[in-house]
Amino acid sequence: MVAWGSAYGGTMAGIRELADHLHLSIGTVSRALNGKPDVNPETRSRVLEAAAALGYVPNQSGRSLRQGTTNAVGFMIESGNDVAGNLDNFFLGVFDGVQIVLSRHHLDLIVLPCSTVEDPHQYLQRMVARRIADALIISATHRKEPRIELLQKAQIPFISLGRSAMPDDYAWLDLDFEGYALRSVDRLVAKGHRRIAVGMPGNDINLGFVFHDAYRAALARHGLAYDPQLVLRAASSDQGGYHIAHDLLTLPDRPTALILIYEFMAVGVYRRLQEEGLAPGKDLAIIGFRESPLASFLTPRLSCFRLSLRDLGVGLGESLLASMPAFADVYPRGIVHKVWPMEFVAGGSDAMDVR
Amino acid sequence: MVAWGSAYGGTMAGIRELADHLHLSIGTVSRALNGKPDVNPETRSRVLEAAAALGYVPNQSGRSLRQGTTNAVGFMIESGNDVAGNLDNFFLGVFDGVQIVLSRHHLDLIVLPCSTVEDPHQYLQRMVARRIADALIISATHRKEPRIELLQKAQIPFISLGRSAMPDDYAWLDLDFEGYALRSVDRLVAKGHRRIAVGMPGNDINLGFVFHDAYRAALARHGLAYDPQLVLRAASSDQGGYHIAHDLLTLPDRPTALILIYEFMAVGVYRRLQEEGLAPGKDLAIIGFRESPLASFLTPRLSCFRLSLRDLGVGLGESLLASMPAFADVYPRGIVHKVWPMEFVAGGSDAMDVR
DNA sequence: CTGAAAGCGCTTACAG
DNA sequence: CTGAAAGCGCTTACAG
Numbered sequence: 001m002v003a004w005g006s007a008y009g010g011t012m013a014g015i016r017e018l019a020d021h022l023h024l025s026i027g028t029v030s031r032a033l034n035g036k037p038d039v040n041p042e043t044r045s046r047v048l049e050a051a052a053a054l055g056y057v058p059n060q061s062g063r064s065l066r067q068g069t070t071n072a073v074g075f076m077i078e079s080g081n082d083v084a085g086n087l088d089n090f091f092l093g094v095f096d097g098v099q100i101v102l103s104r105h106h107l108d109l110i111v112l113p114c115s116t117v118e119d120p121h122q123y124l125q126r127m128v129a130r131r132i133a134d135a136l137i138i139s140a141t142h143r144k145e146p147r148i149e150l151l152q153k154a155q156i157p158f159i160s161l162g163r164s165a166m167p168d169d170y171a172w173l174d175l176d177f178e179g180y181a182l183r184s185v186d187r188l189v190a191k192g193h194r195r196i197a198v199g200m201p202g203n204d205i206n207l208g209f210v211f212h213d214a215y216r217a218a219l220a221r222h223g224l225a226y227d228p229q230l231v232l233r234a235a236s237s238d239q240g241g242y243h244i245a246h247d248l249l250t251l252p253d254r255p256t257a258l259i260l261i262y263e264f265m266a267v268g269v270y271r272r273l274q275e276e277g278l279a280p281g282k283d284l285a286i287i288g289f290r291e292s293p294l295a296s297f298l299t300p301r302l303s304c305f306r307l308s309l310r311d312l313g314v315g316l317g318e319s320l321l322a323s324m325p326a327f328a329d330v331y332p333r334g335i336v337h338k339v340w341p342m343e344f345v346a347g348g349s350d351a352m353d354v355r
Numbered sequence: 356m357v358a359w360g361s362a363y364g365g366t367m368a369g370i371r372e373l374a375d376h377l378h379l380s381i382g383t384v385s386r387a388l389n390g391k392p393d394v395n396p397e398t399r400s401r402v403l404e405a406a407a408a409l410g411y412v413p414n415q416s417g418r419s420l421r422q423g424t425t426n427a428v429g430f431m432i433e434s435g436n437d438v439a440g441n442l443d444n445f446f447l448g449v450f451d452g453v454q455i456v457l458s459r460h461h462l463d464l465i466v467l468p469c470s471t472v473e474d475p476h477q478y479l480q481r482m483v484a485r486r487i488a489d490a491l492i493i494s495a496t497h498r499k500e501p502r503i504e505l506l507q508k509a510q511i512p513f514i515s516l517g518r519s520a521m522p523d524d525y526a527w528l529d530l531d532f533e534g535y536a537l538r539s540v541d542r543l544v545a546k547g548h549r550r551i552a553v554g555m556p557g558n559d560i561n562l563g564f565v566f567h568d569a570y571r572a573a574l575a576r577h578g579l580a581y582d583p584q585l586v587l588r589a590a591s592s593d594q595g596g597y598h599i600a601h602d603l604l605t606l607p608d609r610p611t612a613l614i615l616i617y618e619f620m621a622v623g624v625y626r627r628l629q630e631e632g633l634a635p636g637k638d639l640a641i642i643g644f645r646e647s648p649l650a651s652f653l654t655p656r657l658s659c660f661r662l663s664l665r666d667l668g669v670g671l672g673e674s675l676l677a678s679m680p681a682f683a684d685v686y687p688r689g690i691v692h693k694v695w696p697m698e699f700v701a702g703g704s705d706a707m708d709v710r
Numbered sequence: 711c712t713g714a715a716a717g718c719g720c721t722t723a724c725a726g
Numbered sequence: 727c728t729g730a731a732a733g734c735g736c737t738t739a740c741a742g
Contacts, residue, residue, distance in 0.1 A: 057484030062735030129412030417719030
């Protein structure tokens, strides 16, 4: 294995070389560099200058070992699950927001992709054991989510992008799946729809349950019966959407509206409808989920909900810092539980009126 | 800042505790754990068992400091650039392949997203200085790419996903943009097209130049004149595609074919054509670039080229390891320069014949 | 205000 | 085969 430090061609020195060069002790150099008080201002500026000139940057392993701190935040994503097709630029936008917050405090964001072939819980356990980050963000939370227990036990500050069905004593941020279901049903009912189907994943991802329960509650509010047949389950992909549309078309007393939990599904729904000579927004009202480039290039445009990924990332970053003892005073929010609002964007896909 | 080690509720011990518990020295425990020879088999199994029981995992900072090794590979991506819309699941697929290779050697993949607000070169410099990984993968390479010089100077093993216009003394893997341009032009010419436009980014990303030069060479091979007006530049997004189509429609002696460097652009092209009552594949032949879910849900289907992201990731991982002294014997490939092949997938978008 | 020393958790020559 | 000791590069009480 290559030892970078020594192999760095002399351009990258350790604190020892820096101290020798300045005829100072490494302790003083360290204090000067880290902005500690009790350092002669003149000494400090000499140190800072020399550090810049020599390209000195402290070795993170040395710091980490001594301080028990990595100055990094980890963001675990799953690179190979069901949701993959949907991840698209979702996470890239969120990362950007998180980094805006972290950079204020000289923390780096490290993304930890859990591959298809590895169990998420085991993967996280390994990352925790490696002490790769001071705090963690997890996503794609399931109803029963052992990773939450793992992180609590390990006493690592963390926040979850997504709730679970577990005791609510951890920090989370989640998209407003209730609001999505409620407002979508309201809108469709107002247009006369009585048979409203939903398309959602068949797995244990928590958001499916939140969405389903809110959908059911919304129906009840309008005095509509809940029909299990109208809950169509498939993979969170365009393929899944295709299957959902296929199943929908075979239902007796065919539904006139469909609410999808992933906008990607809409692509397959459109395709299947077109195969039957049916038109989205005319023969079936469709509401997608999140506004993405996708929404605007489907014809008719997909009705969906808008949110700023960057703002979501900022919220996530700030809420995480609030749970870290070292930053809690700067972000005094306590344990954050926040449902992230979204704004409706009307397209033609649910324009039909069946009154 | 929280010290995980001590706060780990006693469940996660250090090597000291493990050694005490076994009445062994930490040296012996370390050797047993690391599979060194000269350890009594019985002792080794006792150590391994106890480690598993106590949930012991070596502190990575301690190891790194001692060994000068992190056992991690960093993959730098840009979370906010022009290409963002196009990144979609591209990188997620590639990560998966890279991890398959790395996991064989107990190396972890750490993704380093460079945010919109940070200069990529400075960002990489910081990551290098932190010694966050033993080797690095960079992407989105420009024609002039200072990051390559930085990594060479720092003597860090690395591979670039994408070439540059710099001296070719570093390892790279790149998609076959020449083959893409050549085969696309060949195909269109065979169908009678004489005015073939290209849509590409206006920035300094290297792939645009490779593509452009190959396009020009392909035209020459067919005795067709190169017309700078047919090189349409715009952002690598659906919006960019829209602008490209718009510009194309205003050209005198309108081109009959268009080759796009990003498949995402096709969405905007389709939209703009439809606005004019023109049909893709009938009034304008279009070839996208990479096959993605997008290709199949455009109507008509987008003609494009297929590649396995996972295989690409595997190739990337193995080529990187070949450049790392510690693994070069396992992957004896030397410095890899590899153009990644792609397979044509015919759609309806370039079906028209103008002979 | 500065220096000398301890120690973070490991691995690895070196003795025995 | 095992133990004792050095040392990786830092930070931080503790003296002075």
